[in-house]
Amino acid sequence: MDEVAAxxxxxxxxxxxxxxxxTYGSGDVAVHALRDVTFDVPAGDMVCIVGKxxxxxSTLLRQLGLLDTPTAGRILIEGTDVTRLAERxxxxxxxxxxxxxxxxxxxxxxLTAEENVYLPALMTGRSKRDSRARATxxxxxxxxxxxxxxxxxxxxxxxxxxxxxxxALVNEPAVLFADEPTGNLDTASTxxxxxxxxxxxxQLGVTILFVSHDPDHRRYAKHLIYLRDGRLSEPYF
Amino acid sequence: xxxxxxxxxxxxLGRRAITRGNRGVxxxxxxxxxxxxxxxxxxxxLIQGATDRLQNELRENLxxxxxxxxxxxxxxxxxxxxxxxxxRATPGVAAATSTVLAGSQISHxxxxxxxxxxxVEPRSFAATFATPHKMIEGTFLDPGDSDxxxxxxxxxxxxxxxxxxxxxxxQNVHAGDRVAVTLLGGTLHVFTVKGIYDASLSQANxxxxxxxxxxxxxxxxxxxxxxxxYLRTDHVGDEQAVVDRLRRARxxxxxxxxxxxxxxxxxxxxxxxxxxxxxxxxxxLVAAITIxxxxxxxxxxxxxxxxxxxxxxxxxxxxxxxxxxxxxxFAAIGVVVGTALFYGAAVPLVRSHPFVFPLGPVSLSPTGQxxxxxALVLVVVAVIGALLPVWRTVRTRLLDAxxx
Numbered sequence: 242m243d244e245v246a247a248x249x250x251x252x253x254x255x256x257x258x259x260x261x262x263x264t265y266g267s268g269d270v271a272v273h274a275l276r277d278v279t280f281d282v283p284a285g286d287m288v289c290i291v292g293k294x295x296x297x298x299s300t301l302l303r304q305l306g307l308l309d310t311p312t313a314g315r316i317l318i319e320g321t322d323v324t325r326l327a328e329r330x331x332x333x334x335x336x337x338x339x340x341x342x343x344x345x346x347x348x349x350x351x352l353t354a355e356e357n358v359y360l361p362a363l364m365t366g367r368s369k370r371d372s373r374a375r376a377t378x379x380x381x382x383x384x385x386x387x388x389x390x391x392x393x394x395x396x397x398x399x400x401x402x403x404x405x406x407x408x409a410l411v412n413e414p415a416v417l418f419a420d421e422p423t424g425n426l427d428t429a430s431t432x433x434x435x436x437x438x439x440x441x442x443x444q445l446g447v448t449i450l451f452v453s454h455d456p457d458h459r460r461y462a463k464h465l466i467y468l469r470d471g472r473l474s475e476p477y478f
Numbered sequence: 479x480x481x482x483x484x485x486x487x488x489x490x491l492g493r494r495a496i497t498r499g500n501r502g503v504x505x506x507x508x509x510x511x512x513x514x515x516x517x518x519x520x521x522x523x524l525i526q527g528a529t530d531r532l533q534n535e536l537r538e539n540l541x542x543x544x545x546x547x548x549x550x551x552x553x554x555x556x557x558x559x560x561x562x563x564x565x566r567a568t569p570g571v572a573a574a575t576s577t578v579l580a581g582s583q584i585s586h587x588x589x590x591x592x593x594x595x596x597x598v599e600p601r602s603f604a605a606t607f608a609t610p611h612k613m614i615e616g617t618f619l620d621p622g623d624s625d626x627x628x629x630x631x632x633x634x635x636x637x638x639x640x641x642x643x644x645x646x647x648x649q650n651v652h653a654g655d656r657v658a659v660t661l662l663g664g665t666l667h668v669f670t671v672k673g674i675y676d677a678s679l680s681q682a683n684x685x686x687x688x689x690x691x692x693x694x695x696x697x698x699x700x701x702x703x704x705x706x707x708y709l710r711t712d713h714v715g716d717e718q719a720v721v722d723r724l725r726r727a728r729x730x731x732x733x734x735x736x737x738x739x740x741x742x743x744x745x746x747x748x749x750x751x752x753x754x755x756x757x758x759x760x761x762x763l764v765a766a767i768t769i770x771x772x773x774x775x776x777x778x779x780x781x782x783x784x785x786x787x788x789x790x791x792x793x794x795x796x797x798x799x800x801x802x803x804x805x806x807x808f809a810a811i812g813v814v815v816g817t818a819l820f821y822g823a824a825v826p827l828v829r830s831h832p833f834v835f836p837l838g839p840v841s842l843s844p845t846g847q848x849x850x851x852x853a854l855v856l857v858v859v860a861v862i863g864a865l866l867p868v869w870r871t872v873r874t875r876l877l878d879a880x881x882x
Contacts, residue, residue, distance in 0.1 A: 308789055308876055336791025343880070347786045349491075351498040361790050363490060366483045392498070408790065 254317075255284040255415050255448040256305065261314035263300055263471075274300040275311070276471045282464075284415070287442040287449045289462035297471040298452040299420050305450065306341045306418040307331045319415050336364055340409030340447075342419035346401040348393040348408075354400075355380060355389040358407045365412055372411070379407035382444070383437050399430025403437055410447065417441075419451035423458070435461045484796040491787075491796065492803035504808070507772060511812020511860065514765040516820045518852050519844055521761065523820075524828075525754040527843035528835055529747050532679070533740065535837055538608035539682035541739040542575075542708035543717050546724075547732045554578065558704030561728055562602075565709050568723050570716045573605035576704040580693040583660035584633060584686060586648040593633050595659055595686045597693030597700060606710045609675055609682065616653030616673030624692045627657065627669035630683035631676040643680060659686070661697050678838040762855060769863035773805065777867050784871050785879030794872040798865060805864035809857045817849065 263275040274297050282288055290298045303309040305316060307323060315324045323334060335341070348357045355376045362372035380386050383403040393401050402422055409417050419438065423431035439461050442449050451462070459465055467474045496504070537543060546565075548555050555561060558576050565574040581595035600619040604610040610618035610628075615636060619628055631638070635647035651657060655671045669688065677683055694701035711720055717735040725733060740747070777784070787797050825842050832839035871879065 303877065306789075308880070332788070332791055332793065335789065341789060343786070343789075347782075347789075347880075349783060349786065351491075351494045356494065360487070360490070360792070364483065364487050364792055364796070412791075 254281040255286070255319060256282040256450070257315075257317035257320075258305070259315040259317075261301070261304060261316065262312045263297075263304055263309070264312045274471050275304065278314070278468075278471070278473055280466060280473065282416070282448060282450060284448050285442070285446045287439065287461070287463045288451070288466055289459055289464075290450060290452045290466045290468060291454070291456070291459065292468035292474075294454065296468040298454075298468055300471075301468065302418050302420050302450065302452050305416075306339055307335050308341070336361055337412050338415045340406075340412070340414040340417040342402070342405050342409050342417070342422050342451075344421040344424040346393065346398070346405050346425075348401055348404055350393055353390050353392055354385060354396065354404045354407075357393070357404055358411050361408060362411045375411050376407065379410055380404070382441070383407050397430065398426050399433050402426060402430070402434050406434070406437060406441070410441065410445070413445075414447065416448045416450065419449065421452050421454065423453070423455070431455075481795070484793045485799060487792060487796040488799035488803060491792075491800035492807070495800065495804045496807050499804075503776070507776075507808050508811050508815060510768065510772060511809050511856070512815035512819055514761075514768060515813050515816030515852065515856050516824060518758070518761045518765060518856060519816070519820050519849065520824060520842070521757045522754045522848060522852075523825075523842040523844040524833065524840065525750050525757070526845065526848070527828075527833075527840045528837075529750045530843045531835065531840050532746060532750075532837055533736070535677060535679040535682065536740055537714070537736045539612070539677040539679055541734075541736040542606055543711040543714070543736055544709040544721060545734050545736075545739060546707040546709070547734070548705070549730065549732045554703040554705055555707060555731055558707060559702065561731070562704075562707055564727055565707065565724060568720060570711050570713070570720045570723075571709050572712045573602065573710040574707060575599060575602035575606040576690075576707045577603070578690070578693065578700050578703050578705045579662070580688060580697060580700060581659045581661040581686075584629075584648065584657050585660075586651050586655065586657045589648045591633075591646060591648070593630075593684055593686055595627070595661070595688060597690045598687050599690050603687070606708050609677055612675045612677050613673045614676045616671065618673055618675070619687060619689050621689065621691070623672065623689050624695065625667070625669055626672040626688070626692075627659065628673045628675060628687045629657070629671055630685050631674055632680060632683035633686055634671065634674045636674050643683070659688075661693075662700065663697055665696060667696055678836075758852075762859060765856060766859040766863050769805075769809075769860045770866065773801075773864040774867045777801075777871050781871055781874075781879055782881070784868075785876060785881070788872065788876055789880055794869075797872050798868045801864050801868040802861050805860050806857060809860035812860075813853045813856060817853075820844070 258278055258280050261275055261278040265272045265274060278301060290301060292298050304311045311324060315322055318338060352360065355373065358376035358379060359372035362375055363369065380389050383406065385400060385403055388396055388400055423434050426434060435458060438449055438451065441447055562574050562576050565571050575598065577596045577598050579594055580597040583590065583592050600621050604618060614631065619626060629651065631641060632643040632647055634651040635644050635649035636652060637650045638644060651671055653671050653673050656668050657671060658666055658668050660666055711717055721733040721735065784797055828842045832841045
């Protein structure tokens with residue numbers, strides 16, 4: 242299937258992907274990580290990108306999260322083409338309209354949980370009081386209010402990942418991307434992180450795309466995107 | 479994004495890095511900066527100490543603070559006693575003495591050579607110059623002495639073949655020996671060597687002294703005359719002010735400060751200054767490279783953190799400034815600790831165990847101006863040394879940075 246349609250045509254797409262390609266290297270050694278990937282994600286959706294190792298899941302998420310630049314194709318976020326923006330604009334979009342959760346938590350070790358969460362809010366020019374209030378609310382929503390003053394090294398893996406999720410949401414992004422968010426977690430922590438994502442999707446209405454190699458995680462998603470060898474291999478449903 | 483926001487975030491990140499960074503790494507970084515700063519101060523201070531010592535020797539044994547000599551073709555100063563009295567009454571003058579050239583040739587046995595023989599008033603001479611306090615044999619002249627002479631080591635030799643001027647000296651003259659002096663007018667007179675001095679500065683050791691009374695007795699022409707008047711000021715640096723005051727009263731003579739008379743040591747001090755500049759430059763280069771390496775190693779470990787900061791939208795400027803601020807604070811603390819180390823340990827240690835140079839013991843002589851300059855240079859070098867690798871890191875491909 243080359244192109245997939247949004248599940249609910251009444252809702253405007255938060256994300257539109259057209260013929261996306263990403264090739265590493267050139268000539269005989271070129272690796273086609275993504276080939277002609279096209280799909281839309283309506284606002285408020287929760288989508289799981291699934292596929293085998295090396296299928297291009299993380300590569301796709303990095304293009305959508307503006308951490309990398311595709312070789313060809315287009316990405317539209319809230320109707321705006323962001324594919325070829327200058328790094329300065331891409332950074333501003335990452336800060337204000339996109340959230341990204343890494344597999345390895347990626348918290349800043351010298352900041353407390355609360356500071357990690359409100360740092361991106363400070364960067365938007367908000368006052369420290371407002372930024373802290375947002376962080377406090379998000380940490381409470383993720384059952385981390387009693388861990389706000391702790392540094393990452395004092396938190397469990399699951400707690401760190403929930404702090405990372407709170408940080409990704411502090412600027413109320415249009416889309417939250419999560420790359421294998423439970424890849425380093427035990428079963429109990431995995432369940433709490435996935436449940437947190439579901440609740441945030443339902444309560445805040447934030448659009449979420451997450452990558453997982455765990456078939457069990459499909460049940461948390463409203464829709465799935467299958468990737469095989471860099472191509473969409475199953476319908477988006 | 480407003481620059482103010484980037485600066486606010488930079489300060490936020492910098493403060494957290496300073497207060498919550500790895501204590502061991504911070505302590506080592508500050509210690510490194512402190513040692514670099516102390517080292518930066520050490521060699522120039524030592525060379526400055528040697529220069530000060532040299533100039534001090536010159537001032538205390540050869541030129542005094544101010545030398546007053548006749549102008550034009552005159553060989554003597556008119557009415558010298560009035561000028562000496564006026565000089566002594568001038569604010570800023572600690573002592574004044576008058577000298578007159580009384581002879582120029584000294585012989586002992588078969589050895590003979592030319593050296594200036596100065597007639598001096600022993601008490602005022604001892605108050606103006608340090609030479610009388612540097613006797614290695616016998617004692618200096620007393621006012622009542624007659625037919626007695628004091629010789630510099632470069633004249634007497636004193637049986638010390640290791641002295642650089644030994645070959646051209648009388649070689650083996652000691653206190654109590656008798657030497658013949660050819661006085662002005664050609665009169666030959668035999669004097670008993672009352673003492674021999676060693677002023678460290680070889681140029682100062684080439685003079686012989688007899689009392690003014692003896693000179694006046696043997697060469698009546700010299701009575702009441704002066705070929706030079708020397709003044710010691712209360713403080714080094716006051717010389718020009720004293721000269722200005724005296725010149726108003728006595729414009730008929732030439733006034734020269736020790737600085738204008740230091741041509742005899744100018745080559746040496748010039749070489750010292752050159753060595754100091756070279757060592758300063760090398761020290762700063764070493765400091766810059768060391769700080770660069772320390773920062774670079776720190777950044778290698780922080781590369782992923784920087785990648786994450788960029789990924790979540792922190793500006794490159796905020797990241798770079800946060801590192802610059804952190805380095806600025808570490809460098810400033812390093813300067814404070816280094817200064818304390820230098821003044822609290824190195825200076826007292828070298829003062830109690832001075833380095834022995836040919837011109838005598840030399841201690842560290844740091845100047846406030848050099849300290850401020852070196853501190854500023856170290857901080858600037860540290861910040862630049864930090865900014866270069868940071869700027870390089872924030873410009874790497876984002877994914878490469880995130881993956882570390």
